[in-house]
Amino acid sequence: MIIEKIKLKNYRNYDNLEIELNKKLNIIIGKNAQGKTNILESIYVLSLTKSYLGVNDKNLIKLGNNYAILEADTLLNSGSKKFKILINDNGKQVIIDGKEVKKLSDYVSNLKVIIFSPENIRMIKEGPSIRRKFLNMEISQISIKYVKLLMNYNNIIRQKNEYLKLDNKNKDYLDVLNDEIAKLSVEIYLLRRKFLDNINTFIDKIYYEIMGMQGLRIRYISNIDYFEDKKEMVDRYREKLDKYLEKEMLYKLSLIGPHRDDFIFVLNDKNIALYGSQGQLRSVILALKLSEIELFKKSSDDDPILLLDDIFSELDIDKKNNLIKYINDNIQTIITTTDINMIDEKLVKKASIFEIQNGKLFPGK
Numbered sequence: 001m002i003i004e005k006i007k008l009k010n011y012r013n014y015d016n017l018e019i020e021l022n023k024k025l026n027i028i029i030g031k032n033a034q035g036k037t038n039i040l041e042s043i044y045v046l047s048l049t050k051s052y053l054g055v056n057d058k059n060l061i062k063l064g065n066n067y068a069i070l071e072a073d074t075l076l077n078s079g080s081k082k083f084k085i086l087i088n089d090n091g092k093q094v095i096i097d098g099k100e101v102k103k104l105s106d107y108v109s110n111l112k113v114i115i116f117s118p119e120n121i122r123m124i125k126e127g128p129s130i131r132r133k134f135l136n137m138e139i140s141q142i143s144i145k146y147v148k149l150l151m152n153y154n155n156i157i158r159q160k161n162e163y164l165k166l167d168n169k170n171k172d173y174l175d176v177l178n179d180e181i182a183k184l185s186v187e188i189y190l191l192r193r194k195f196l197d198n199i200n201t202f203i204d205k206i207y208y209e210i211m212g213m214q215g216l217r218i219r220y221i222s223n224i225d226y227f228e229d230k231k232e233m234v235d236r237y238r239e240k241l242d243k244y245l246e247k248e249m250l251y252k253l254s255l256i257g258p259h260r261d262d263f264i265f266v267l268n269d270k271n272i273a274l275y276g277s278q279g280q281l282r283s284v285i286l287a288l289k290l291s292e293i294e295l296f297k298k299s300s301d302d303d304p305i306l307l308l309d310d311i312f313s314e315l316d317i318d319k320k321n322n323l324i325k326y327i328n329d330n331i332q333t334i335i336t337t338t339d340i341n342m343i344d345e346k347l348v349k350k351a352s353i354f355e356i357q358n359g360k361l362f363p364g365k
């Protein structure tokens with residue numbers, strides 16, 4: 001998959017930006033706060049319809065305006081496709097090839113991106129919600145089924161929570177909800193488990209190549225117990241939901257389920273969040289992202305687009321070289337940096353260079 005052109009109007013610090021991208025490597029140079037991350041973020045928004053920075057859609061609109069437009073002209077395996085997102089005070093509209101797509105679930109997972117930014121390292125040490133968000137965003141890109149399951153699950157959990165807050169509760173109604181919740185939960189569990197199992201087939205080897213240390217894996221933590229037989233999983237989990245019902249009525253909240261899932265990175269059975277050095281944490285995330293490239297490639301005809309936000313300054317020379325090995329010619333890559341000297345000359349030579357100053361684009365030298 002290739003993005004040929006990005007157009008932004010009233011997006012973040014851009015009035016109007018039009019950028020024609022190289023099929024292979026692109027480097028965006030700019031001082032701090034000029035708009036480098038904003039460009040990468042816009043591509044992410046075009047893919048997943050929301051920012052990875054966890055902000056409101058409204059924050060994406062340039063201050064002083066009441067709408068923003070994002071567009072990407074792409075070349076997919078199946079031909080060219082134009083993606084467009086319109087954000088205004090009333091919400092957002094997503095459009096493919098001039099036609100509005102009513103369901104967000106039909107829009108996401110068309111444009112696949114993998115973003116690696118300094119922010120990502122927070123994923124290891126902070127609370128579980130950031131890791132669940134990661135799972136949701138990434139699996140959504142490779143499975144439409146997952147997007148739909150998650151929407152249904154979130155809706156029904158919302159219903160259940162609202163119901164749990166009422167004074168007069170009918171247990172039969174909660175039973176009906178729980179029947180449905182058990183089925184959806186198991187489906188979500190299985191897709192998350194499959195995703196993490198897949199990552200685990202790559203991550204150890206990649207981490208070894210970067211750090212020379214073996215034994216990295218991801219451990220999935222869930223309230224749901226795994227059984228070979230799916231029906232048995234649903235039944236057992238349904239029983240568990242029953243066991244929690246009294247407590248949930250007391251707390252007026254759904255206490256277990258995929259919305260409470262988590263995962264940890266373990267290096268030789270030690271939780272890296274508790275024992276890892278700063279450099280190790282960074283390399284773990286790097287290994288995770290590189291594993292995702294392999295997984296995305298395997299799971300779709302279209303390769304993902306790789307977005308690397310100012311990461312070269314943070315990596316030592318060996319790690320940089322290991323990363324470069326993965327930035328091969330068949331995956332479109334966009335790198336941002338404050339300092340072009342941070343990037344290997346060989347890469348710079350074959351890249352298109354863009355310079356950004358205060359929301360304006362200048363073709364690089």
Ligand SMILES: Nc1ncnc2c1ncn2[C@@H]1O[C@H](COP(=O)(O)OP(=O)(O)OP(=O)(O)O)[C@@H](O)[C@H]1O
Pocket residue numbers: 011012013014030031032033034035036037038039059060061062063310338
């Ligand atoms: N909604 C908005 N309206 C106007 N300006 C905005 C909006 N959101 C962000 N900005 C501006 O965008 C700029 C930040 O852009 P960005 O994060 O892309 O910078 P950057 O080039 O990546 O910088 P750094 O090197 O520090 O990471 C800031 O000046 C910020 O004030």
Ligand SMILES: [Mg+2]
Pocket residue numbers: 036037038309310
């Ligand atoms: Mg930035």
